[in-house]
Amino acid sequence: MAERTYLQAISDGLRQEMRLDPRVFVLGEDVGVYGGAFKVTDGFQAEFGPWRVLDMPLSETAIVAGATGAALMGMRPVAEMQFADFVSCAWDHLVTVAAKQHYRAGTPIPIVLRLPSGGGFSGGPFHSQNPESLFAHIPGLKVVCPATPEDAKGLLVTAIEDANPVLFFEHKHLYRRIKGEVPDERYSTPFGKARIHREGDDIVVVTWGAMVYTAADAAEIVAAEGISVEVLDLRTLIPWDREAVLESARRTSKVLVLHEDTRTGGFGAEIAATVAEEAFEYLDGPVKRIAAPDSPVPFSPPLEAAYLPQIDDVVAGLRELAAY
């Protein structure tokens, strides 16, 4: 065990897998000599050489299609988008090729795509997005959104082991801000198992990624008012832990779904609908959603603060639910 940042945990997990398995290789823009825009692969090229840590042309299609072709030939590519936002340039290769190839042709595509995502630092409309729900909607893709350093490492290992295309959303705002104890040895964290980040009995907040911390801070504030809030960290959206959500919903009878992605058609809608379908008779209030409004992510700090769900927004939502 050692204290590691979220970013270091991702590096550690990736390095460990590359040492273990010669099929694992990294490709992306500026990942080699420079070590990646966020330095996740700092020092990797020196250790593993230029053909296992490939500096690619500015060419998201070539990165994702290249990973897919290499995976078909038995490699275990871990591709990096410089920012998650740029994945739109590779949409076809995830959605049209990688997601459907096994269903149609029976050939697995074991690729991992690392996606530095999320806002909170004036990245503007093109460096701040959380496009996870777009991909969660596509059958054949897996979607992972770790919140803690320990999970970041363990889920990355599982992603690399997985036989399917996995989108690994790393929240940029957690990279250096969040530290935690991370086991030194190799371990894997299963997909589809939610984690209770904070225990509570009156309301459950279902969330993932950076919003886990926003939820926890809000829960702390309302605890002083006698409202006991559970924070359930989904960890992975595809597959997602329906059982854990429904169990918490039945136990607390009040559900707040929180995400940083925009509201309409966000993954929170799926969770809310599932709770309504499967746990309706246990509910003592409406399933509440708190999410970013339906706009691009703005650049200027006051605008971005108004856009991102804040602790106060969650506190207000929790009080509203508590009143039922």
Place this chain on the structure above:
Amino acid sequence: MAVREAEPVGSLQEVHDVGLDREDLFGIYRSMLTARGIEERGHILYKQGKIPGSFYTGRGNEASAVGVATAMGADDVGCPLQRDMGVHIARGVEPWRIFAQYMGRADGPTKGRDGNVHIGDARLGLHAMVSHLPAMLPVAVGMGLAFRIREERRVAIAWCGEGAAARGDAHEGMNLAGVRRLPVVFVIDNNQWAYSTPAHLGHAVDHLADRAAAYGFEGVVVDGTDVLAVYREAKRAIDKARDGGGPTLIESVTLRMEGHAVHDDASYVPREMFEEWARRDPIDRYRTWLRDTAAMTDAEEDEITAGVKRLLNESLQRAEESPQPDPATLLDGVFATQDELDTPHHK
């Protein structure tokens, strides 16, 4: 810079020099006849209402497809497209499975999950195309990347139509292959039409092969109705890629001899154009060469044509006996399981 325009293949000696013996020559003929025969029978099946959806053929592209596939080594791979039936046949895909695929049956390579020539067989190094063109081109480049990383002497073939060559996927794939000198051979089948769009509205260069220079590798234009010339150019490019010489772009010129798909009467193609290219039919042309230059006898020819006919008849019957897919299997295979990794063909 003008690209090289490949000479036709003439003498038997020349053919032997590029590695084809008499049996190989007959094998090529058999594959071309089988490819065309499958699509002709497919047409009948379609008219009988046995093929759901639409139906596409590659008439006119038999020489290009079979020529390239014959030049591939056993461990080479590729992603053939909608006019490339000849690739599947030359690599050994069984025709009955193709008929089953056409009809959406359980024994088709995609078990009814996809139609037409959207097939692959990883054991034969063939990976199923998607509709979005030419998305499989950069995927083939990724296969070449894996070979380069592992330092294997294998080559990936990336196919593309002249129409789809307008898309960014073609550029991004070729650019990466050029930058890293990957063992990839690009084959642009220029059949002069992209659905109803003539080639001159798709690209402004004289030859698509001219683009190779911009990616730092060699381009060549070949007559796609001359199977032996296609073979020779493909072999040369594949050998070069295998030896670390990097990619080649081969532009193979033909005419799409039917509509885009069965619903399309191709009335936008000038009659004279069809007439001219009908005189250069790749199968007729090769048959003439085999008889005049390789001394194919009547008996030899009869044996080949009768064998193809028998194969097609048996295949059709076997495919018709294949069951419809069971709706209970609808969700099977959306996700792959761990035990499917590292199967012998997945390497």
